[in-house]
Amino acid sequence: MAVHKGVTRWLVAGVIISTASIALTACGGASGTPDTIAGVGPAELVEPTEPITITYAGAAYAVDQIQPVIDAFEAEHPNITVEYESVPFDDFNSVLAARLTNASDAIDVFDVDMPRTDAYVARGWLADLTQTFPELVDSVDPGSLEAATVDDKVVTMPYQTSTNIMYYNKTLLDAAGIATPSADPADRLTWETVVEDATRAQAAGAQYGLIFDQIDRYYQLEPLAISAGGGPGASGDGNLDPEVANDGWVKAFEWYGSLFENGLSPRGVAVAETPNMFAAGQTAYYVGGPWWGGQFIAEAGLDFGVTAFPAFEGGEASTPTGGWSLGLNPQATPDKANAGAIFMKFMGLDNGGYAQYLSALAVPPSNLDGGVKFYDSDVFKDPRFAGVVDLMKSELANTSTLRLQTVGYVEFEDVMTKTFSDIINGTDTAEALKSAAADLTEAWAKFK
Amino acid sequence: MIIRRVGRGLLTVVAILVSLLFLLPVLWLVASTFRSSTETFASSSPLNWNVLWPKEFTLVNLESAVNSGFMTALSNSLLVAVVTVIVGLGISAAAAFALAVIPFRGRTVTFSIVVLSFLVPFEAIAIPLSRSFSDWGLTNTLIALILPGLGNGLAVFTMRQFFLGVPHSLSEAAHLDGANWFRVFWSVYLPLTRPALIGAGLILFLFQWQAYLWPILVTSRQELDLAPVAIAKAFGAFTTDYGRVFAETAILAIIPAIVLLALQRYFVTSVASTGSKE
Amino acid sequence: MSTTMQRAQRHTSVARRNTLAAIAFLAPTAILIIVLRIVPAISAVRDSTHSGLPGSLAEPEFVGFDVFARLFASDSFWQSVRQTLFFNVLVNPIQIFLALVLAVLLTRNLPASGLWRTLIFLPSAVPLAGSTIVWGIALRPDGPVNGMLELLDIPRQPWFTSPDQVILALIVLASWIGIGYWMMFLIAGLNDIPTVYYEAARIDGAGALRTFFSVTLPMLRRPLLFVLVADTVANFVLFAPIQILTNGGPEKQSNLLMYDIFHTSYELSDPYTASAELVVLLLIMIAIVVVQFRLLGSSDGEE
Structure with missing residues (x-):
């Protein structure tokens, strides 16, 4: 007994000592920054004369996918070596946070998820590139440019964007006697029609009527709110006043929740599992990215077609967009910043950018010239994909809507993903959205 | 006699049924290794025999695992785990011996620190610790991967508990024969507590076998990826190779199981064979 | 003299x-x-008295106990504490009881018991992310487990998708992983009990149940203390299944403390709030472990 009383006593003592150590808190002196670009990208890019190695951390591509691009770059710039580090997407933020601070093994160039740009600027993670890439303005699509610009400053090099379409299973539609929709953006279906037809298809044998690829993600669900007149989710100074419980949002998500209530969409499914459900031929309508095309085409028995991302009756058409940019470490040394910027220019601007070196492209590059190669890819020549190229071009030019631009995007996405999950699982929509608004107000207080 | 035999038969049936219950999800995993992920998801609902048996066998998933460099990651994981078990077992057993057998002042304090150390969730301190490792110049080294697995309070704790069960008379007898502490440790305690060593070895092994967050924080080169990191990389921004994930997960699960099966016979030699216990 | x-x-x-x-x-x-x-850990405690914007590279500012004050004023924090305790009050006794039953069963000289032990242990060797994905699919509302329930005339259950059942689903998952693992330690402990004690009990005419309570349990005290403490700690710090499957939902019912710590620190880049929560979690765990040592520790280590 005695000894264990001892253990108890010492555990308690340990707690007290730890607590006392709070009192000893002293700020670790700010480490000197001897030789950095201090947050401003180089005004002029000079081909290095000495060998230099830069580190590029990315979450968009695996090593073997990006390697041809890096090989091409190193061939053109023999003095620069690029070390690519692929980081799993879910952990990318933490790795950046840990590695941008330290000089010895710091990251020089890194992928930036477009909607997080404002947050990264606020964190001091992004160098100002306005004077580095003046030609950016005319070279990329408008959405990408908007995503790269914060307070009239260019802070990233956008290199790829995205759009969404709706796939349908022709076999299942035929069985229900539903006419095949067209891929012409002018023939955009309404969500009301889609639900009606999906219900019929399900009655005629489809296991699921309608599935969204990114089941609980704001990226794909924002257009529902916009089409229902609810706006992107926040307004006011810096987009920090939550607007997620207005009539438009309630209408959009009561509709979305009913898909699950009525069994058109399955509950309890993870985002990454959904393409397999369409590929298996069990799903009548599937809203998703064109990047699943490769997988669907590989299923010989799958007879599918594509049509535009629907809108609500009488509502405006809106489609998801956005992708990846490159950021430059604001604490990089001038030499590394110079070499890093040369690499960023190669990725986003030179001769249409990185896209020409990739074997298979999943999404359109931001660079307008680079897009040619994307739209020419073999995937889109499959007869089942007829009309998709014009459709994607039209959506990117006319209906694509960026995600909310706010310094509080990380918290916003977090709260909204959880809210969408709750709505899917049957929580009352109005209640769920109201509680989301309250959570956002609490989470955003620190930014105001 | 017959009743006892029937009872034993019944218990065996119970053991088999329970084992099957635990095995079913693993069987599903193995089945999913040998079929396309499209088929995996198509056959998981509604319930049918194809949940556990592929309609069309394919080796595509294993091939894609091998081609994606999983074998390098697997051998990294094996290397890191084996070194951790050997070194970690040595130093943890020594520490546990001191805490259980050698009388000295400060024993309870030391033991309390050990207990406190395994209450701290490693994930919660990984980020600041990774900064220290980077300051010490250890990023992208095997040492960085191995070190955090070595100081394992749980392994010390479990061995201490078993060492306490070894009769003091044995160590006193050895002392009278002129043996020093190390001899007592090595030739009296260790041989008698093999099951505890296996248990502690499991703790050390699985810590590294499951390691995911820490490797991401301290290594950035693909050639140093551990197996769980390699698996996570199957989930890309635009592609998800579930088949590969299942194949790699199944491989990762089966290796420790085989090792444990081989170690089963050591579960019988223990303190009990000395005939007395305190 | x-x-x-x-x-x-x-x-x-x-x-x-x-x-x-x-x-x-x-x-x-x-x-x-x-x-x-x-x-x-001490530096994490230190962090809990600082604050700064998420992910900011600027030096954090010393704020005393402000972070704790904000935490204690938040309903969702208390909900998280409540659910953590609720989960642990259920999962630990269930796991240890079943692990003990299986350990006793598989030390009874049954044929091929080494094989059964290995099969029951197998789940704990599956990487956590893998077992989470498997159970996520198995417990889907239209998944195979509900299919089996239907065969037995039991209605389909919502499992992870219902605020009322998400903890239950997590218990199923955690137990599938944990029972076989802790069973191995108890088997090692049971093998350590000399057979003479059982023989003595038999001569006394003690039945199976009485033998269990008068011989097995007391002799198993030390390994049992280890399993009790270690299992409790393991379940308090479990978060991967929540991160992969539920994100703390539905309706924040699975927002357990350790998941929230991980989420706040890694996904929201706010190490300060996370550290404050960690301090609370550590205090809760210390309190429970102290009680467990008092209960089962008795004369351990006395010379």
Whole structure:
């Protein structure tokens, strides 16, 4: 007994000592920054004369996918070596946070998820590139440019964007006697029609009527709110006043929740599992990215077609967009910043950018010239994909809507993903959205 | 006699049924290794025999695992785990011996620190610790991967508990024969507590076998990826190779199981064979 | 007189020798534990008194107990504490009870018991992310487990998708992983019990149940204390299944403390709030572990 009383006593003592150590808190002196670009990208890019190695951390591509691009770059710039580090997407933020601070093994160039740009600027993670890439303005699509610009400053090099379409299973539609929709953006279906037809298809044998690829993600669900007149989710100074419980949002998500209530969409499914459900031929309508095309085409028995991302009756058409940019470490040394910027220019601007070196492209590059190669890819020549190229071009030019631009995007996405999950699982929509608004107000207080 | 035999038969049936219950999800995993992920998801609902048996066998998933460099990651994981078990077992057993057998002042304090150390969730301190490792110049080294697995309070704790069960008379007898502490440790305690060593070895092994967050924080080169990191990389921004994930997960699960099966016979030699216990 | 002094002298020299031996035996582990666990934990405690914008590279500012004050004023924090306790009050007894039952069963000289042990242990060797994906699919509302329930005329259950059942689903998942693992330690402990005690009990005419309570349990006390403490800690710090499957939902019902710590620190880049929550979690765990030592520790280690 005695000894264990001892253990108890010492555990308690340990707690007290730890607590006392709070009192000893002293700020670790700010480490000197001897030789950095201090947050401003180089005004002029000079081909290095000495060998230099830069580190590029990315979450968009695996090593073997990006390697041809890096090989091409190193061939053109023999003095620069690029070390690519692929980081799993879910952990990318933490790795950046840990590695941008330290000089010895710091990251020089890194992928930036477009909607997080404002947050990264606020964190001091992004160098100002306005004077580095003046030609950016005319070279990329408008959405990408908007995503790269914060307070009239260019802070990233956008290199790829995205759009969404709706796939349908022709076999299942035929069985229900539903006419095949067209891929012409002018023939955009309404969500009301889609639900009606999906219900019929399900009655005629489809296991699921309608599935969204990114089941609980704001990226794909924002257009529902916009089409229902609810706006992107926040307004006011810096987009920090939550607007997620207005009539438009309630209408959009009561509709979305009913898909699950009525069994058109399955509950309890993870985002990454959904393409397999369409590929298996069990799903009548599937809203998703064109990047699943490769997988669907590989299923010989799958007879599918594509049509535009629907809108609500009488509502405006809106489609998801956005992708990846490159950021430059604001604490990089001038030499590394110079070499890093040369690499960023190669990725986003030179001769249409990185896209020409990739074997298979999943999404359109931001660079307008680079897009040619994307739209020419073999995937889109499959007869089942007829009309998709014009459709994607039209959506990117006319209906694509960026995600909310706010310094509080990380918290916003977090709260909204959880809210969408709750709505899917049957929580009352109005209640769920109201509680989301309250959570956002609490989470955003620190930014105001 | 017959009743006892029937009872034993019944218990065996119970053991088999329970084992099957635990095995079913693993069987599903193995089945999913040998079929396309499209088929995996198509056959998981509604319930049918194809949940556990592929309609069309394919080796595509294993091939894609091998081609994606999983074998390098697997051998990294094996290397890191084996070194951790050997070194970690040595130093943890020594520490546990001191805490259980050698009388000295400060024993309870030391033991309390050990207990406190395994209450701290490693994930919660990984980020600041990774900064220290980077300051010490250890990023992208095997040492960085191995070190955090070595100081394992749980392994010390479990061995201490078993060492306490070894009769003091044995160590006193050895002392009278002129043996020093190390001899007592090595030739009296260790041989008698093999099951505890296996248990502690499991703790050390699985810590590294499951390691995911820490490797991401301290290594950035693909050639140093551990197996769980390699698996996570199957989930890309635009592609998800579930088949590969299942194949790699199944491989990762089966290796420790085989090792444990081989170690089963050591579960019988223990303190009990000395005939007395305190 | 002189013999007492000699004895006392010998006693001190023995004590000194013992202390030196103990230092030698303990040093490597002690240094590793202090440098790699205790020091970072103390610095985490320090972090909890600081605050700054998420992910900001600027030096954090000292704010005293403000972070705690904000935490204690938040309903969702208390909900998280409540659910953490609720989960643990259920999962730990269930796991330990079943692990003990299986350990007893598989030490009864059944044919091929090594094989059954290995099969039951197998789940704990599956990487956590893998077992989470498997159970996520198995427990889907239209998944195979509900299919089996239907065969038995039991209605389909919502499992992870219902605020009322998400903890239950997590218990199923955690137990599938944990039971076989803790069972191995209890089997090692059971094998340590000399058969003479069982023979004595048999001669006394004790039945199976009485033998279990009068011989097995008392003799198993030390390994059981380990399993009790270690299992409790393991379940308090479990978060991967929540991160992969539920994100703390539905309706925040699975927002357990450790998941929230991980989420706040890694996904929201706010180490300060996360550290404050960590301090709370550590205090809760220490309190419980202290009680467990009091319950099962009794005369351990007495010379």
